[in-house]
Amino acid sequence: MRFYTAEECSNWLIQLERTKPEEEKGLEKERFDYPKEPHAVFGTAHWFARSFMFRKPVLLWITEWGIWPSSENWHLYYTLRQASGDLQLLHEAPGHLFLEHEAEDLASFTQIAMLNGWGGYILTQANYVNAFFSHDEYIDFFAETPTMMVSVQSFPLDPFDHSS
Secondary structure, eight states: OOEEEEHHHHHHHHTOOOOGGSSSTTTTTEEEEOOTTHHHHHHHHHHHHHHHOOOSEEEEEEEEEESSGGGGGGHHHHOOOOOOOOOOOOOTOOOOETTOOHHHHHHHHHHHHHHHHOEEEEEETSSSOEEETTTSSSSEEESSSSHHHGGGGOOOTTOOOOOO
């Protein structure tokens, strides 16, 4: 895993000849609310990491924080970040580049970001499906074609609900 400044995040997208998904014209878009139960957020984060990495790097770019300070667990976030060998502050390096074998790390950092009430992007190098997650507890998925968006239809509102 590598940690990127905001400028490095922008450069990563430029190298891939892309922009943030909402800035790209003609993309398919689907919006889903976060799961109602906080315990289900991990399953959602894990589902994304498992479903859309395609054994290629993914950039988790945190762009919103400090909006809901009472829900932010900075200790947990920085403990996880330090365990990954990084001592920078979030505002110094809001990008988290996960390599193809780091899906579990992507899921953990995404879960913490969502539970902390943060917002940002999950940008895949594969560019199959990308996402924006909001501090207002929704996720916008973006894809180039309706066919690519079909995989989003299985979005787990509660990944631990096995009733169906």
